Amino acid sequence: MSKEIFFMKGNEALAEASIRANCKGYFGYPITPQSEVLEYLSEEGVKRGMVVLQAESEVASINMVYGASGAGFRVMTSSSSPGISLMQEGISYIASAELPCLIVNINRGGPGLGTIQPSQGDYFQSTKGGGHGDYKLIVLAPSTVQEMADFVFDGFYLAEKYRNPVMILADGALGQMMEKVSFTKTLEQNLFDKSSWTTTGKQNSRERNIITSLHIQPEKMEEVNLHLQKKYKTIEENEVQYELINSENMEYLFVAYGLSARISHRTIEIANENGFKCGLLRPKTLFPFPHKILEELSPKLKKIFVVEMNAGQMLEDVKLSVEGKCKVGFYGRMGGMIPSPEEVFEKFLEFQKQI
Secondary structure, X not given: OOOOOEEEEHHHHHHHHHHHOOXXXXXEOOOOOOHHHHHHHHHHHHHOOOEEEEOOOHHHHHHHHHHHHHOOOOEEEEEOHHHHHHOHHHHHHHHHHOOOEEEEEEEEOOXXXXXXXXXXXXXXXXHOOOOOOOOOOEEEXXXXXXXXXXXXXXXXXXXXXXXXXXXXXXXXXXHHOEEEEOOOOOOOXXXXXXXOOOOOOOOOOOOXXXXXXXXXXXHHHHHHHHHHHHHHHHHHHHOOOEEEEOOOOOOEEEEOOHHHHHHHHHHHXXXXXXXXXXXXXXXXXXXXXXXXXHHHHHHHOOEEEEEEOOOOOHHHHHHHHHOXXXXXXXXXXXXXXXXXXXXXXXXXXXXXXXX
């Protein structure tokens, strides 16, 4: 049987994927450029058995996610940059309580209310915690509408495997653009045993399941933190995903994610047509970040060129990976501006000429 092909917006593909991934609850608040997620689920999700609620605010929606996840349901929320900022306290609670959920950030330009145009200015917020305390999200970075759909399945799986919130970090362009997409992945409702932590009622003689992020005694709070750090280390060892393009005999490596990676893919084609040997590393996971492959490649390269739609946020992780073994350059646009492949190539030429 041939697979069914759809032509959908990224936001709609993501929403459809959540239904097919057996998501049981969505709690969110409309904000451009991700409002289509809520709009699509308000019709299709409700029709197909999902609880969909427009909360009174982003603060309310993340706490609804907290409660529903604690009851053992597969749940998600979505928003865009300022809305995600309002969720940070709740996300920190969820991470501390070790509850699985999916959070979608369709990134827009900032800071502040900013613009509704696409940006990648939320990298630090997503990968370095964002809220208070030493916690981490698993962060997935799609670069196509197909990945917008696929990463929903991957996100729920990873969230439940590690009992950790997962974020899909996309941008306004990926949320709004239309491409072909198919839904070939599946995800069972009960992948992992939840009986040891869900608040579904005490049965027989088992201990009570208590969900909390409050631990008054510092010894207990440190114990929780050490446990979380051990979990994050396991995630870093096992869940790194990336795509390496045109890497044979390369002398220069571009590093970019999401929309910037699409732009950079065309840029390396232009560069190679002009006699340069360029490849592209596209991280699919921003946490865990592909440090090891960069560490391995950097001594063999002349230079590394990082492209982002921000002031240079992933750039810091690239430099940490390289540890001075290779010179690292950067080009970024901010505030919702999208660079062209030709523009990036011109900046690469300037960087390449530097000693």
